[in-house]
Amino acid sequence: MVNPTPSPLLPRREFLKYSALLPSLPWLAAACAGAPSRTPQGDRTLVVLELNGGNDGLNTVVPFRDEGYAAHRKVLRIPDDKLLKVGQDLGLHPSLRGIATLHERGELAIVQGVGYPDPNLSHEVSLATWHTARLDRPGRAGYGWIGTALDREPARAGQQPDAHRAPRALLAGPHALPRALRARKTPIATLPSLEAYLEAGEVGTDALLASPSDSEMAEHIRRALVDARSTAKALAEVADGTQAGARYPASRLGKDLALISRLIRGGFGTEVYYAIQNGYDTHSLQATSHANLLQELGDALLAFLDDMRAIGRAGDVLVLVFSEFGRRVQENASQGTDHGTAGPVFLAGAPVRAGLHGRTPSLDDLDDGNLKATVDFRSVYASVLRDWMRIDPQAVLGEAFPVLPLV
Amino acid sequence: MSALVQAAEPLAPYVPDERQPWNLARVHHLHWRASFGATWDELRSGVERGPDAVLTTLLAGTRELGVPQRASDLLLTLQRSAFTSASIRRHEAVWFWRMLLSADPLGERLTLMWHDHFATSYEKVANPTFMANQNAALREHARGSFRDLLPAIVKQPALLLWLDAPSNYREHPNENLARELLELFTLGEGNYGEHDVREVARALTGWRIDHEQRFWFYPEHHDTGEKAILGQRAAFDGDRVLTMLLEHPATARRVAWRLASTLLAAPLVTDAVLDAIAKDLAATQLAIGPAVERILRSNVFFSDSNLRALPTPPAVHVTALARALECFDPPCRTSELAAFSAAAGQQPYHPPSVFGWPRGKDWITTGALVARAKFARALVSGALTPDAAERPIARLLRTHRVGADAAERVSFFCRLLLGGEPDDALRAGLVAVAASQGTDACEEMVIQLCSSPHCQLG
Numbered sequence: 001m002v003n004p005t006p007s008p009l010l011p012r013r014e015f016l017k018y019s020a021l022l023p024s025l026p027w028l029a030a031a032c033a034g035a036p037s038r039t040p041q042g043d044r045t046l047v048v049l050e051l052n053g054g055n056d057g058l059n060t061v062v063p064f065r066d067e068g069y070a071a072h073r074k075v076l077r078i079p080d081d082k083l084l085k086v087g088q089d090l091g092l093h094p095s096l097r098g099i100a101t102l103h104e105r106g107e108l109a110i111v112q113g114v115g116y117p118d119p120n121l122s123h124e125v126s127l128a129t130w131h132t133a134r135l136d137r138p139g140r141a142g143y144g145w146i147g148t149a150l151d152r153e154p155a156r157a158g159q160q161p162d163a164h165r166a167p168r169a170l171l172a173g174p175h176a177l178p179r180a181l182r183a184r185k186t187p188i189a190t191l192p193s194l195e196a197y198l199e200a201g202e203v204g205t206d207a208l209l210a211s212p213s214d215s216e217m218a219e220h221i222r223r224a225l226v227d228a229r230s231t232a233k234a235l236a237e238v239a240d241g242t243q244a245g246a247r248y249p250a251s252r253l254g255k256d257l258a259l260i261s262r263l264i265r266g267g268f269g270t271e272v273y274y275a276i277q278n279g280y281d282t283h284s285l286q287a288t289s290h291a292n293l294l295q296e297l298g299d300a301l302l303a304f305l306d307d308m309r310a311i312g313r314a315g316d317v318l319v320l321v322f323s324e325f326g327r328r329v330q331e332n333a334s335q336g337t338d339h340g341t342a343g344p345v346f347l348a349g350a351p352v353r354a355g356l357h358g359r360t361p362s363l364d365d366l367d368d369g370n371l372k373a374t375v376d377f378r379s380v381y382a383s384v385l386r387d388w389m390r391i392d393p394q395a396v397l398g399e400a401f402p403v404l405p406l407v
Numbered sequence: 408m409s410a411l412v413q414a415a416e417p418l419a420p421y422v423p424d425e426r427q428p429w430n431l432a433r434v435h436h437l438h439w440r441a442s443f444g445a446t447w448d449e450l451r452s453g454v455e456r457g458p459d460a461v462l463t464t465l466l467a468g469t470r471e472l473g474v475p476q477r478a479s480d481l482l483l484t485l486q487r488s489a490f491t492s493a494s495i496r497r498h499e500a501v502w503f504w505r506m507l508l509s510a511d512p513l514g515e516r517l518t519l520m521w522h523d524h525f526a527t528s529y530e531k532v533a534n535p536t537f538m539a540n541q542n543a544a545l546r547e548h549a550r551g552s553f554r555d556l557l558p559a560i561v562k563q564p565a566l567l568l569w570l571d572a573p574s575n576y577r578e579h580p581n582e583n584l585a586r587e588l589l590e591l592f593t594l595g596e597g598n599y600g601e602h603d604v605r606e607v608a609r610a611l612t613g614w615r616i617d618h619e620q621r622f623w624f625y626p627e628h629h630d631t632g633e634k635a636i637l638g639q640r641a642a643f644d645g646d647r648v649l650t651m652l653l654e655h656p657a658t659a660r661r662v663a664w665r666l667a668s669t670l671l672a673a674p675l676v677t678d679a680v681l682d683a684i685a686k687d688l689a690a691t692q693l694a695i696g697p698a699v700e701r702i703l704r705s706n707v708f709f710s711d712s713n714l715r716a717l718p719t720p721p722a723v724h725v726t727a728l729a730r731a732l733e734c735f736d737p738p739c740r741t742s743e744l745a746a747f748s749a750a751a752g753q754q755p756y757h758p759p760s761v762f763g764w765p766r767g768k769d770w771i772t773t774g775a776l777v778a779r780a781k782f783a784r785a786l787v788s789g790a791l792t793p794d795a796a797e798r799p800i801a802r803l804l805r806t807h808r809v810g811a812d813a814a815e816r817v818s819f820f821c822r823l824l825l826g827g828e829p830d831d832a833l834r835a836g837l838v839a840v841a842a843s844q845g846t847d848a849c850e851e852m853v854i855q856l857c858s859s860p861h862c863q864l865g
Binding site for chain 1: 570571574575576578579580581582583586590596601604672715716717718750752759760761762764765768769771772773774775776777778780781784830832833835836837839840854855858859860861863864
């Protein structure tokens with residue numbers, strides 16, 4: 001057994017340490033008092049990981065027995081014997097050793113062929129579709145599926161709506177806010193780095209931010225400043241002494257997941273964390289860059305889930321990994337691939353119902369050179385919403401989708 | 408009545424009247440929306456000179472106020488060192504220098520706008536000189552004709568590398584450049600199909616970079632066959648595709664949208680406004696400068712609902728604050744302006760993706776606001792002007808003869824930074840901060856003002 005023994009006492013002990021240092025903070029007192037009675041559900045955390053640029057699903061989860069694979073991938077084909085087999089007909093890219101380890105432990109669900117009807121091959125449109133779970137133009141310009149879910153659900157027990165509350169969703173890393181996190185009223189934070197907040201000094205004053213602003217835009221900014229202030233205060237309390245226990249890779253994603261871990265182990269109480277790995281738009285010379293990206297992905301994800309296990313939170317954390325589309329089945333002449341359609345989605349963590357879900361699209365039956373989706377991504381969302389976040393999927397997604405047994 | 412007039416003539420010229428007087432608020436608005444902020448002297452003289460004179464200076468790019476004598480010499484030195492060192496950081500510092508001190512700040516705003524339109528990132532191009540050359544081309548054509556701008560930028564090595572054009576062979580065209588050409592640079596989403604993307608990619612085969620790292624067309628790599636693009640069949644090559652796209656009405660409309668959404672608050676970017684600008688553009692061979700002038704001289708630009716209604720992009724925010732607080736003589740560390748702009752979400756030469764930067768409300772995230780607050784603290788404390796004899800606020804109070812009274816100081820800085828007196832809540836909050844600081848300076852009050860919701864708007 002490679003994994004260290006879970007030590008569920010650790011976070012609680014850290015909590016008590018902080019409460020001794022900072023006895024006057026109401027949210028902390030409430031969180032500590034509430035801790036023993038918190039239901040397991042109350043600690044559930046979702047981590048969404050976006051593979052930005054359109055991940056080549058065909059070279060991520062490879063259907064090596066499909067004759068079409070070798071036929072369409074002359075240069076980019078990964079030989080059978082290099083693949084990390086995850087079933088009779090499927091193998092993971094050799095750089096995904098981290099994810100293969102999760103598969104061996106029963107902590108990985110692979111949903112094959114995930115997409116949506118009438119796929120759009122623009123990054124922006126397809127990302128907006130995944131972010132909002134809406135296929136119509138006005139819908140795609142609206143709030144995100146996570147923002148909408150949190151808008152509908154009251155903050156869970158232990159979250160105090162006061163000046164020290166943690167945001168309910170948080171983007172880790174120096175990225176623009178993904179549309180998925182756009183909410184009508186729920187506090188959402190972006191955290192380029194911990195230092196960014198800690199070194200900023202006082203951001204606004206309570207008096208200056210007390211009364212609503214006259215214009216809609218100023219009011220939007222005022223509310224974001226209030227969220228920034230409370231996030232800064234909440235962060236100051238988890239900043240000391242909560243270094244990640246596990247060793248994370250030095251990659252951007254490794255840093256961002258280490259930051260998320262630090263917040264989780266500090267008892268931050270955010271319900272949804274979001275991380276982004278850029279670089280998947282591999283139009284040319286794909287082999288090396290894609291291998292590097294997947295290496296970073298697998299290593300960072302394994303480190304993160306090992307870390308969650310080490311602090312006794314393995315059962316509370318579910319990771320959803322998606323990309324806005326897969327890539328064209330036929331490689332291009334630049335040793336790369338152009339924009340495509342359906343691709344695999346990963347769910348990772350102890351809570352998942354491990355194994356393969358959905359049906360791998362056939363490489364014989366293409367739609368203008370692209371894979372035909374076999375699972376609607378909104379079915380994946382519906383499963384996560386219903387079975388993990390305990391939120392009515394139909395209320396968030398606008399219509400009913402079949403729920404898959406993923407969690 | 409006025410609604411009817413607007414409907415009939417959406418870009419009717421602005422004529423000051425009692426309801427929409429030419430005042431400090433409108434001078435401030437013009438400088439923060441279409442320039443990179445203004446000093447107190449620029450604001451005051453702007454009110455006196457009137458809209459026509461101020462607009463003429465801005466449109467002609469002949470700013471003199473608040474441009475130190477040696478600014479252009481220093482720019483040359485900075486620029487030489489940037490090209491010699493081949494460092495993208497130095498090129499960033501050079502650009503911020505231009506934004507802060509150029510005689511043509513509108514030209515720099517438009518250059519930044521086109522950089523967003525043709526978003527190309529050093530992260531992939533990895534060649535500082537290519538990026539700097541692209542920047543020079545954007546500036547050269549910023550208010551020229553889009554008919555010249557498009558080919559000039561699309562044929563720059565920076566953009567060709569960014570969109571994988573060098574690996575665009577006859578046997579297997581690469582769709583990256585073709586797709587972004589249609590979706591982002593010209594027609595916009597919904598005006599073409601997947602088939603068009605594939606056919607345009609074929610037409611673009613042979614566009615490469617030669618051994619001297621210049622654009623070159625290689626006939627041997629070009630697919631000479633017939634292509635069907637936007638309903639027309641011909642043996643299109645890249646240049647013919649560009650010509651066809653430039654003549655397409657959707658391109659004029661998309662350029663109109665780019666200009667309007669840069670200069671007008673989102674609710675004012677109506678179909679009627681876009682139609683009017685697009686019509687002008689179509690009639691003038693897509694001349695950008697006149698279209699910009701028409702918007703800037705319009706009633707809708709100076710209407711109340713356009714005043715302080717758009718979040719200021721980070722590059723503009725940091726530069727405008729440095730300018731308003733006169734942190735430029737002795738010179739400001741513009742590399743620091745670049746770094747703070749990056750922390751707030753906008754690092755020129757490094758747009759996050761082909762779609763460029765966020766717009767409007769999307770600039771406002773908690774992380775970005777924290778970064779803006781951190782910047783205000785650094786700027787006000789003099790960290791960006793270490794060679795100055797005096798800290799910025801003390802110097803401003805002295806040179807503009809602002810008294811020691813907290814209320815008077817709050818009033819001065821609100822007029823300087825917001826273009827008007829604060830509302831009661833803001834005034835009370837700021838006076839409380841200033842009063843608690845004593846009389847020697849009021850730095851914390853200015854920091855809080857710079858970080859306030861109002862000061863993120865321009």
